[in-house]
Amino acid sequence: MDPGYKRLLAGLSPLAPIETGLPESGTPAGPVKAVMFDVYGTMFVSAAGDISQADTKKNMDEVVAEIFDDLEISGIPPEGIYESLTQKIKQHHDTQKRAGVEFPEIEIDRLWQEILKTESVRLARQAALAFEIRTNPVYPMPGLTKLIETLKKKGVAAGIISNAQFYTPLLFEHFTGSLPENSWARPDLLFYSYRYGHAKPSPLLFDMAADALWKAGIKEHETIFVGNDMLNDIYPAHNRGFQTALFAGDARSLRLHEDDPRCKNLSPEMVITGLGRIADIL
Template structure:
């Protein structure tokens, strides 16, 4: 559906190496693996060292995009309006008791673009996202997913995401997550629940599903690149944790956050394919 819209914007990316050492201290055998998406399964170009050049390129692409959709606002003003709409939506939801709210970005764009045509809003949102936050598969993604699927280990997703996120798998892996081995019962996208990490809400939903499958939290390995959003939350819910430190652009150590100050992941990997041997030997 969105594959054809996304494809022209794809630019190959490589991870920027980190100096962190690989560590493996898995406590008990791993019987299920759950992943974060951005910065873990897909490289995210945000934080790239060539940010000035990318800003220049981004500005030109956004200008072309706005002209394509006949939008009279400048790119900076449009972006400001989006952030304001998101902040307003967050405030309303926080007043309703949601600790870390997630928006529906297509609804945000309908509001900002002043349109009732959700199809147009979604097409624009996809193109805007591909320009503003370029992504590319993390090295060894395909082989790692195939290996996990072959091993019959349940795999899932808990990730901050929007409606277009599953389409990235279709774009880069030629199939949606469910066809790549991800258990449909273990896929939790923030936009579908209205809660974003580091809320524990998505993790609590996952634990309920895992329990129905006869799995305890300690049986599960959660893999993510952010010590707060991923490792702290997964550890709090009882999962074993694996910090993915394969790309310095997206690695978030959160060393100044009190919740992460003394927190240690059960494993640290720098390549996705390290998971296979680690799980096999757990």
């Protein structure tokens, strides 16, 4: 890992999940040959509840000033950088929606390159990572180590379907010692939104995952998808034919969307409050 990224990630501190009060329920509807995971709010405790959801209680100008000082960025005033970032994200989303992308995803490092007016991808990525760490710190969800050990021991096909950025795989390397594809996940079952320009709840990532699973001889109904958001996770996974497990282990990130018509009559096969439950069913 790049030493600059490693130094920034070393600043992450333990975070404990907040109980939701929801009881566990359900069992798999059939044999489970593969498990696909959301990341933020499921495998990682997310202080803001999800990726790129900044803690708006913080003074963003002060946050950016700290980052610029730490990374020795000069010649650009920190005031208004956060507003510029949010504006660029909106502009990108609007452009992609006009092009027919229903749920667009950005590449955050490219936007930071534009803001910093730099050709250095490394500097832009350091700034993006530093900002995310300060505004939405994360930490492994309890039970993640046991889950990974179980996945490796049993040889279960496993992967990720998640809204993510370039730093998401780095978080696994920092916390677990290796990238998912070098440890517990199949390289062909990793679907990070930033790589495809589509974010959940777009069906695209789930369609690609289903196609990859079929090539491995695994059908949708033999796969369980685990996520903390009824709309972004359970809805598209259910529509594609996956079994589903709602992760209700942290009040910060649990999203039930009870008023959304797409979720009103939607029920996951399982509700779980800890990753150990997935390890137990494998």
